[in-house]
Amino acid sequence: MLGDSYTILAIETSCDETGIAVLRRQGDSLTLLSHAVASQIAIHEKTGGVVPNVAAREHAKVITPLIEHVVAESKCSLKDMDAIAVTVGPGLIPALLVGVQAARTLAFSLNKPIIPIHHLEGHIYSALLGEAAENKWQIPTADDVFPALVLIVSGGHTMLVHVDGYMQYRLLGQTRDDAAGEAFDKVARLLDLPYPGGPEVSKLAEQGNPAAFAFPRPMEHSPDFDFSFSGLKTAVLYTLRDTPDANKADVAASFQAAVVDSLVVKTRKVLKEVPYKSLLVTGGVAANTSLRQAMQGVSDRYGVPLHVAPLWLCGDNAVMIAQAAAIIDTKKRTSTWQEVDGRARIALEEFSD
Ligand code: KG4
Ligand code: ZN
Numbered sequence: 001m002l003g004d005s006y007t008i009l010a011i012e013t014s015c016d017e018t019g020i021a022v023l024r025r026q027g028d029s030l031t032l033l034s035h036a037v038a039s040q041i042a043i044h045e046k047t048g049g050v051v052p053n054v055a056a057r058e059h060a061k062v063i064t065p066l067i068e069h070v071v072a073e074s075k076c077s078l079k080d081m082d083a084i085a086v087t088v089g090p091g092l093i094p095a096l097l098v099g100v101q102a103a104r105t106l107a108f109s110l111n112k113p114i115i116p117i118h119h120l121e122g123h124i125y126s127a128l129l130g131e132a133a134e135n136k137w138q139i140p141t142a143d144d145v146f147p148a149l150v151l152i153v154s155g156g157h158t159m160l161v162h163v164d165g166y167m168q169y170r171l172l173g174q175t176r177d178d179a180a181g182e183a184f185d186k187v188a189r190l191l192d193l194p195y196p197g198g199p200e201v202s203k204l205a206e207q208g209n210p211a212a213f214a215f216p217r218p219m220e221h222s223p224d225f226d227f228s229f230s231g232l233k234t235a236v237l238y239t240l241r242d243t244p245d246a247n248k249a250d251v252a253a254s255f256q257a258a259v260v261d262s263l264v265v266k267t268r269k270v271l272k273e274v275p276y277k278s279l280l281v282t283g284g285v286a287a288n289t290s291l292r293q294a295m296q297g298v299s300d301r302y303g304v305p306l307h308v309a310p311l312w313l314c315g316d317n318a319v320m321i322a323q324a325a326a327i328i329d330t331k332k333r334t335s336t337w338q339e340v341d342g343r344a345r346i347a348l349e350e351f352s353d
Pocket of ligand 2: 119123154283284316
């Protein structure tokens with residue numbers, strides 16, 4: 001069991017970023033001592049996507065020197081770590097296992113506990129805590145921020161989650177096919193833009209007319225809180241096939257507008273039905289300027305304060321894993337090195353209180 005003040009080493013390897021962070025909690029105050037992300041973009045660019053075994057090999061290559069570097073930067077030593085936090089899923093199993101095994105070995109040799117974290121908990125708490133002033137955050141009082149409605153938009157997930165309190169999650173709706181980020185990446189490929197496509201499509205969209213093409217807003221009128229993006233991607237494919245001289249910036253802008261509208265419609269639908277104290281938007285796609293602006297509009301319209309993940313924490317990183325571990329440890333979720341394991345699919349609800 002950890003006391004009131006402790007230091008966490010966090011590890012994230014669920015996809016194609018190796019993330020390491022060292023964070024200290026003192027009372028309700030969190031201080032980031034150091035962190036780093038080793039991105040594999042240059043490697044996966046060649047295949048236009050992440051090959052799990054290639055990602056795992058790269059994590060295995062960089063993880064030890066990265067831990068050494070981040071711990072040295074934190075001005076601590078490994079012995080000063082009170083717990084090891086690690087993403088145990090969901091994600092690509094070969095990649096996840098590199099981080100989990102590193103955490104197990106450290107926990108075994110240092111005789112310290114492991115705090116297993118669901119990848120999406122990381123995204124949720126990084127939005128809740130927001131931007132860091134001088135690398136410090138204050139953990140909010142639960143009554144001030146919960147219940148919170150969270151829109152998670154990444155390469156692997158698009159979901160609306162009801163968060164009733166720290167470690168209290170309920171899934172309201174999710175995509176039935178492609179994730180929003182996946183749709184951005186696929187459309188980028190159709191537009192001959194490099195991987196990962198989200199930022200490229202969004203850059204191109206800035207020069208285009210979002211009303212140029214009337215792309216569908218799939219499931220706009222469905223009674224649930226689910227999403228669907230594969231039909232939208234197919235609509236872009238047909239448009240490019242049938243209109244070869246279509247202005248690519250117009251296609252990008254119209255596609256982006258359709259994604260943002262779909263996300264806004266379902267978020268508003270939840271807010272119309274349930275009163276929330278905060279609205280959180282997080283995950284890789286939360287870096288999208290047009291989505292951030294649209295969600296500010298939703299927040300203003302419903303009078304629900306908006307917390308968007310800071311740009312530097314939208315993509316995968318270990319800072320968010322450390323933040324989640326530091327926050328939820330108040331509930332004492334610790335394991336031994338023998339107990340933890342990586343899992344490709346784990347529902348967020350399994351990590352609920
Ligand atoms: O959270 P994340 O780093 O990894 C997953 O957990 O999936 O999200 C990555 C996704 C990719 O699909 C990427 O294209 C997308 O986020 N993305 C964006 C933007 N920046 C990253 N999508 C739209 N606009 C952006 N500016
Ligand atoms: Zn992620």
